[in-house]
Amino acid sequence: MEVKKPTLVLLVDDDIDVLGAHSRFLRLNDIDVIVAESSATALQRMQESDIDIIVTDLRMPESNGIEFAQQARLSRPLIPIIFFSGYAQVRDIVAAMKLGAVEFLEKPIDPDELLEVIGALQKSHYGSLSNSRKAFDGLADEYPLRMRVLAYEKYLIESAIVQSNGQIGLVLEALQVNRRTLNDKMSKLGISRDALLGDTNQ
Amino acid sequence: MEVKKPTLVLLVDDDIDVLGAHSRFLRLNDIDVIVAESSATALQRMQESDIDIIVTDLRMPESNGIEFAQQARLSRPLIPIIFFSGYAQVRDIVAAMKLGAVEFLEKPIDPDELLEVIGALQKSHYGSLSNSRKAFDGLADEYPLRMRVLAYEKYLIESAIVQSNGQIGLVLEALQVNRRTLNDKMSKLGISRDALLGDTNQ
DNA sequence: TACTTTTAGGCAATAATTTGCCTATCAATA
DNA sequence: TATTGATAGGCAAATTATTGCCTAAAAGTA
The missing domain is CATH 3.40.50.2300 (Response regulator)
Known part of the structure; x- marks a missing residue:
């Protein structure tokens, strides 16, 4: 990787x-x-x-x-x-x-x-998540609630993906979320499975 | 109250x-x-x-x-x-x-x-904020995404209320959220302004 | 190659959220 | 008492999110 x-x-x-x-x-x-x-x-x-x-x-x-x-x-x-x-x-x-x-x-x-x-x-x-973690962890107080919550959600999803080594089936199970919903969220939050896993073809 | x-x-x-x-x-x-x-x-x-x-x-x-x-x-x-x-x-x-x-x-x-x-x-x-913090931070991996995100949102709102010493106007400004939305969220998440501030007249 | 598994987008019905407008309560105060 | 300011709830329209069903591409496997 x-x-x-x-x-x-x-x-x-x-x-x-x-x-x-x-x-x-x-x-x-x-x-x-x-x-x-x-x-x-x-x-x-x-x-x-x-x-x-x-x-x-x-x-x-x-x-x-x-x-x-x-x-x-x-x-x-x-x-x-x-x-x-x-x-x-x-x-x-x-x-x-x-x-x-x-x-x-x-x-x-x-x-x-x-x-x-x-x-x-x-x-x-951690690992490849450090950026995302910072995104919500360090998101200062002055940011809108919505943004901070979304940053956290993004972090959680990215964590789950890395933990599951990119296997979306496992992610769905872990997060207990509908497959369609996860795809939509990933797209909206700008989460790329391939990039997270260090896909060299990105 | x-x-x-x-x-x-x-x-x-x-x-x-x-x-x-x-x-x-x-x-x-x-x-x-x-x-x-x-x-x-x-x-x-x-x-x-x-x-x-x-x-x-x-x-x-x-x-x-x-x-x-x-x-x-x-x-x-x-x-x-x-x-x-x-x-x-x-x-x-x-x-x-x-x-x-x-x-x-x-x-x-x-x-x-x-x-x-x-x-x-x-x-x-949920006790002090630290407990509420725990509720989202420590909410174990096996909990659904939705719950964990809500716990974080709850934590953020409670933090803002405590920081603003209960003045909702300041909270609205800090979180940059619609007043009606905040009220709904508080009600849904079980956040009590009075309880957070340790209202003794309960 | 043919088959299976995994992943993901389009679409539409349904559900939930957001928000503005209105009203109401309560406390402080003129 | 009347007024003002801060806080909240009801309601409904507009928006957004969720989800099931369908299709399809890509990767892995027999």
Whole structure:
């Protein structure tokens, strides 16, 4: 298929060993990693680089993962965040999930599990979708409601198409939408199945 | 403001004692309660009555609370669900929250805490905006496109109302939408201006 | 090649949404 | 009390969306 920009993960933990081990593992699996040993550093890294996914420890010395996530969300409202922690309290997990965490992993992290979660995110939210995602994610407040809703709908449809690897039958099932309706929406929203799948003949 | 229909809670647990104690307590606090001792019964009750909030145990003999919630969501995609459980596994809590649970309480339930959560939900239909946000952001992949788009639209409108501090004129300007259209959408999506602003005269 | 599967557009009936116009309520105030 | 401003609902016309039925092109397969 097409050449994709690799996923860039921001890994945050105060434990250098954890950072080292997991970042090595992720890089071996073709995932770019930027590490940060504190939430302050992490926020700075977010300014410098276009992070796709945040993976952060819940418990850190200075500010905890929840506070960091809240800060991070200010600049990137919908960025996927994966939390991990050992001995987490129920209220911590609930707080993390309420913040819209994508996943909450128990420490010690199973590298394969982490990879799997990231892989699922790549498929569903990112990859070739980054443009579309930005289209609705970043669509500023001043845009009309209708436009913003349509941008989101476009993003959802594009996500489903990429996830289904272009098989429209699966998309119809996933979105539970009439085939005729989907075709009309795609045409109206300017969604091209071929372009999404990186068709080189486009 | 206007007279509201009292909140109707569906309380689900296989333990009759729990049902009795908590339903009594809630009723003492002016909250209508329908109880169900199994998920099958609960689903039936949902057909019979217009439930506002579901409060369910995570662990039950036949089907567990997650499965029940999934079933319930089929007919009421955005209904607020509060889970409770003792000795919950991290993965259970995460699964519950991913389903869009409003809250996850530990057993034994502190009645005041439950009351507080329900009170917060009464104030704003889906709880705080963050919950509404969850309703669209976290609305799992398996939900129909239509529902997910509506959830997002609801979130946008609620955000705009809160941002404008309830002044509909400002909302109309911000969303660039026809006044009549906004009113219709609010009514259809179950958005209450008063509730969003925490109107205490309800 | 012939057959099947997948995808997609044309068209029309039906359903839903949008919107302007009118009215009504409520609160604040002259 | 009368008036004004903000909010909402009823209604109906105009517009748009949905969907089933039909056809057809393209890709894959026997």
